[in-house]
Amino acid sequence: EAGVAQSPRYKIIEKRQSVAFWCNPISGHATLYWYQQILGQGPKLLIQFQNNGVVDDSQLPKDRFSAERLKGVDSTLKIQPAKLEDSAVYLCASSYYRAEEKLFFGSGTQLSVL
Amino acid sequence: AQKITQTQPGMFVQEKEAVTLDCTYDTSDPSYGLFWYKQPSSGEMIFLIYQGSYDQQNATEGRYSLNFQKARKSANLVISASQLGDSAMYFCAMRSYNQGGKLIFGQGTELSVKP
Numbered sequence: 001e002a003g004v005a006q007s008p009r010y011k012i013i014e015k016r017q018s019v020a021f022w023c024n025p026i027s028g029h030a031t032l033y034w035y036q037q038i039l040g041q042g043p044k045l046l047i048q049f050q051n052n053g054v055v056d057d058s059q060l061p062k063d064r065f066s067a068e069r070l071k072g073v074d075s076t077l078k079i080q081p082a083k084l085e086d087s088a089v090y091l092c093a094s095s096y097y098r099a100e101e102k103l104f105f106g107s108g109t110q111l112s113v114l
Numbered sequence: 115a116q117k118i119t120q121t122q123p124g125m126f127v128q129e130k131e132a133v134t135l136d137c138t139y140d141t142s143d144p145s146y147g148l149f150w151y152k153q154p155s156s157g158e159m160i161f162l163i164y165q166g167s168y169d170q171q172n173a174t175e176g177r178y179s180l181n182f183q184k185a186r187k188s189a190n191l192v193i194s195a196s197q198l199g200d201s202a203m204y205f206c207a208m209r210s211y212n213q214g215g216k217l218i219f220g221q222g223t224e225l226s227v228k229p
Contacts, residue, residue, distance in 0.1 A: 033217070042118075042205050042219030043159070056216050089157060102149075103217060105159035 002026065004106035006092050012112045018080035021109045025073070025094030031055075032069055033103065034077050035091040043091055049075065079111075087113045116141045118208050118220035125225050127196045134181070135191040135223045137206030145211040148189040150180065153203040153222070162204075165189060193225075201227045 005024040013019050025032050030051050035043035046065065048056040051072035060067070064083070069075040079086055089110050093103040117140040127133040139148065150162040165173045165180045173180045181190040193200060206220040 040221075042207075042221050045216050045218065048216055091157075091159065093159070102161045102164065103159075104161075105151075107156065107158045110157070 004092055004094055004104050006090075006106035006109055008109055009107065010110050010112075012114065013082055014114050015084055016081040018078065019082055019111065020076050020078045021090050021092075021111075023075045023077070023092030023106060025075070025092070026104055029094035029096055029104070030072070031095045032075050033093040033095075034067055034075070035093065037089040037091055037108070039088070046077070046090075082111075082113045084113050087111055116143075116208060116210050116213065116218055118206050118218055120206055120220035120223050122223045123221075125223055127193075127225065127227055129198060129227055129229050130195055132192060132194045133196055133225065135193070135204050135206075135225065137189045137191065137220060139187050139189060139206070139208050141208065141210045141213070143210035143212045147209045147211070148180070148182070149207040149209070149217070150178070150189075150191045151205045151207060151219075152200075153205060155202070159205070163191070196227045198227050198229060201225060 007022050032049045034046045037043040046060045047067045049069040052069045067077045089108040091108045093105045095103045119138045146167045148165045152160045163173050163175045163178045163180050165182045172182050177194045179192045203222045203224050205222045207217050209217050
């Protein structure tokens, strides 16, 4: 079974630029999550999708972050414009159902904002 | 409010010995799940073990066991017979099923296994 795929693996941008991350969840997983992990901290949930609908985006900074999951499969997370404090690892995860115990994670995208 | 607390930023253990990583949680939801994930330097989060709030027995998965003390709201991870490959960050996480079900994480504990 293929895992959760994310790209790019690394990204370096300057502040005020825009950036986009892509995630392809495990086939058949209805629920998709984006987490932000700042160095030395635990992951923080940014947004949770159930199929192509948003379940929770309470911690998504909506003035600069946006996410979509067209057709209930792939997802993109965008930051525009980026700030220095957005430097982090962005993790995508998926699971079969919202109440499913186990989330499967991708390897993440490491973003550095200079 | 939901909260996960890991008070040990770093731990050392000798190879082949057992180690306990602490985790306490707070939720008003009677229905919740507790998880432990391992994050090696490669960055991927690897699921280790799960404990449901209504489970009567402590969960075990190979060398991993979860010491669940509901009254104390603690869910400590015990790793038996530590191996060099166990060196990684370990995160405790919780899901409150009647409060949105999102998975929230603690700050993590960095475990180093010494040969």
